[in-house]
Every structure is written in C-alpha cells, then in structure tokens.
Amino acid sequence: MTPLLEARGLYAGYGGMDILRGCTITVAPREMVVIVGPNGAGKSTAMKAVFGLVRIREGRVIFDGQDITNAPPESLAPRGLAYVPQEHNVFATLTVEENLEMGAYTRRSGIAEAKARVFGLLPALKIKRRQPAGELSGGQRQMVAIGRALMMEPKLLMLDEPSAGLSPKVLAEILEAIAAINAAGVAILMVEQNAKAALAMAHRGYVLAGGQNRFEGPGPELLADREVAASFLGG
C-alpha cells in the first residue's frame, strides 16, 4: 500500500543548526503511528517540519501523493492534514464552538454536520460549547484542540503529546478518544511521553533520538524489545 504520509531523510532545525538529521517517518492510510524518544530528541521538530513550520533543508515530505515539502502551513488543512501542537493548541479567548468553527475555516459547507460529529466523538465538549476554551481544564482543552483539528475531516491527524500534564484518568480518556477517531478511519501520527500506553495501542512505532530513527516496528514489538525498553522506556 502506498503510504499516506512519507517524510524521508529530513534535515531541519532552528537558525542553521540541524535538529533532525535524516529522520524518516511514514504513515499508511488508517494507521496509528506513535513516535517516542527522550526529551529534546526532535519529536516536536519533526512534526513541525512535516507541517511547514520549521524549514526543511534536505529531504522530502509527500502527503496523499503530493509534495508538501515546506508548503505554507495554512495550505495543509484543506488537503486533509491536521495538526495539534504540543503547546498553545487552543484559541483561549474563543469559545469552544468558535474554536471548532476556526478549525473549519476553509470549509464552505457541512460545518454544522462536522460540529455534530465532533460533539459525538467528544461529548464532553458539547455542554461547554459557549465557554471560552481558556477557562477549561487541561483535559477538556486537549479535547477542544483535537476537535478543532477534526473539523476538516482530515485523512491524517498529527498529535504532539496530547496527554502532557494530564492525570492518569484523563490520559486514559484522551487515548480512548484517539483510538475511537482512528477506528473511524482517520490515520494518526502521535508523539507521546507515555510510551507504554501509546505503543500498546499503536500499529507501529518509532523511537527517535538525536534527530534520527533508532528503532522502528509494530507497537507491541517495540514494547517487548529489551534494548528499546532499557534505553528509552525507563526499563
């Protein structure tokens, strides 16, 4: 099967210094792929590079058959690629509903249906829809961020540490929602610190370190791998 996303041999960084040094990530349609790795490994940088937010010096990004290397970020949502950044991922002064509407900004029709579908997947949002997103709890905010990204009905949803700073109970809820989104046919590329929980539900995983791929394989296999466990999963 041809991959939905194919980011190959990426070299990219900030101010002339490469953080990514040849890293490669592919995602097949409907696949759930998880990226794990130590702090500062370049996981967020890889996501930003794919989404045009960090300039790629070398390498190619192909999405859905089209070359999107260094494409302007605002051109990607209409193509079916959605991204939830690690930080500042909601419009804090806009209501939950307005956040969703901004997610569908380039959509001309079907906005009400898309909203209804998101409320169906993330029911906690519905009762909060008139509240500014900045007033919500961390878990609810994360749901708003994911809901915003779903409004264009993306083919691939990129999530950068959706569970950062959440309690174990809320973490489980978020991961469950992500699994449901994937089950509905949306491919997922997710960076996650809770490597064990994330890899357990993933089809495939990457271990990234020093801006390069270290290990790659089916989620459960990576979890079982002694070497991976010893060096990256905290034993």
Added chain:
Amino acid sequence: MLEFVNLYLVNGIVLGCVYALGAIGITMIFGILRFGHFAHGDMMTAGAYIALALVWASGMPVLWVLPAAMLLTAALGAGLHWAFYRPLDTGTGSTIVIVIASFGVALMLRSAVQLFFGVDITTYQRGFQTPIWIADTIRILPRHLWIIGLTIALVVALHLFLTRSRLGKAMRAMSDNRALARISGIGTMRVVLAAWAVGGALAAAGGVFLGIDTQLSTQMGWNLLLPMFAAAVLGGIGNPVGAALGALVVGVAEELVTFPWFGEPLLSPAYKSAVSFAILVALLVWRPTGLTRGRVF
C-alpha cells in the same frame, strides 16, 4: 451639577468617542501584528482631510460623505500595510523595526496632508449650532448627539462583526494565537488586510468627529496618540470593546480634572494630556493586563 454635566461630562464623552475610534484600531493591530502603530493618529488626520476634500468636491454636509471617507481610509490602511509594514513583517516576532517604520509613515502622512491642504487650521463648515435641551436641564449640541450616537452604532456593529461573522472570528483567532490560526488554514494576509481596513475606517470616523467637534489641523491626529494608547492598554490590549470603554474613561477623566471641584480647576486645561500619561504609567506598573482581561506581552 448641571454645569458639570453640560460643560464637562458631555465634552468628556465626546472626546472619549474620538479616542475610542482610534484606540480600537490600535488595539486590533497590536493584537494581530504585535506592534504599536504610531501612524494611527495621522491616519485619523488623513481620514478627516479626505472627508474635507469630499465635502469640497460634492458640496454635501460632512456626515453625508462620512461613509465614503471611511471606505477610502480603509483602503489607505490596507495600502499602508501592504506597502510599508508587510515587507518588514518577518513573522518571527521582532517588530521594533515596524514600530520605527510607523513613525516614518506618520510623518509621511502628515506631510502629504500638508502638501495638499496647507498647514492652516480649517473647519468643515462655518456657523453656529444652537444646543438642544433634554428634559429642560441637559443642554447638548446636535453635533455632540451625532458623534455619540454614531460612535455607539459603530462600536456595536464592530462587536457584532467580531462575534458573529466568519472573518471577524478569524481576526479574534489570529489575535489570540497567530500560529494556531495558520495551522487551522486561516490565510494570514487576507485577515490582516481586513483588520487594517476596519482600523482605517474607524480612524476616519474618529478624525471626522474631532473635526466636526473642533477643527481640522494637520497635527490633530498625532496629538491623540498618547490618550489612545492609554485607552488601548486600559481596555486590555487586543480587546476592541475594552479599548472603546477605556477611551471613554480617559476622555471623561481628562475633562474632569479641569472641573472646578474645589472652587478652582483641579488642573489647568493645558495639563490635560498628563492624565493619559498618568493612567498609562499607573497601568503599566500595577495592572499591565488592563482593567478587562487582555493579554500581556
């Protein structure tokens, strides 16, 4: 008491209206582009003189040509951004170069107005207006009623635009989080130019109202900068309705310090502008987010 209302409070509110129409643009531009636009006062001057040219050309009363003047100044605002600020906007957050460029643009605008209209003070129309009495006690000039009424209408219309329309919501989204707006597919340039157009149109209204209330001079807008920035900070930077309310506070406060509270004016009218300065300093020291919840930078 009536002297207080008729001679001071009404004047303060009218002044507040003029400040509000400029402060809204300043706060919107700061919210979206993160820079203080020091040519905003001179954009108001330009709007006032564009209206004067339209009055001369058409022979119509100034309020009739106001919509056309607002439209032309909206185009001027978008044009200024396109020609002067856009090339300097790197999107990386460093805006001091743009701030300094806006001083240059301020001088350019003022010189252009002086070139076409000369440096002498002028008015839209001569003549004397007789005040209207409300309930036999409050005396108000028709032009003051117009200024207050139209300002309220414009602020309400702006509020509806920002909370109901797709483009208005995109402006708020971009002011809230520019990176996330791009990620959501919101094209930056269109929204930015629309914000300049809105800021320019309101600036023209403010300039025209000041011209109607007093007179036109090429310094008129530049002199409003300090109170307008104070109003924008007071209302919470990035919050247009907050800026309008902040402007009302500043305008009324400036008039009230000249009221003879203890038999003599608290301050000589010549020191009026010290009021905005004091408000600005006090805010920056004690409450940089403004009175309403704004953003801190």
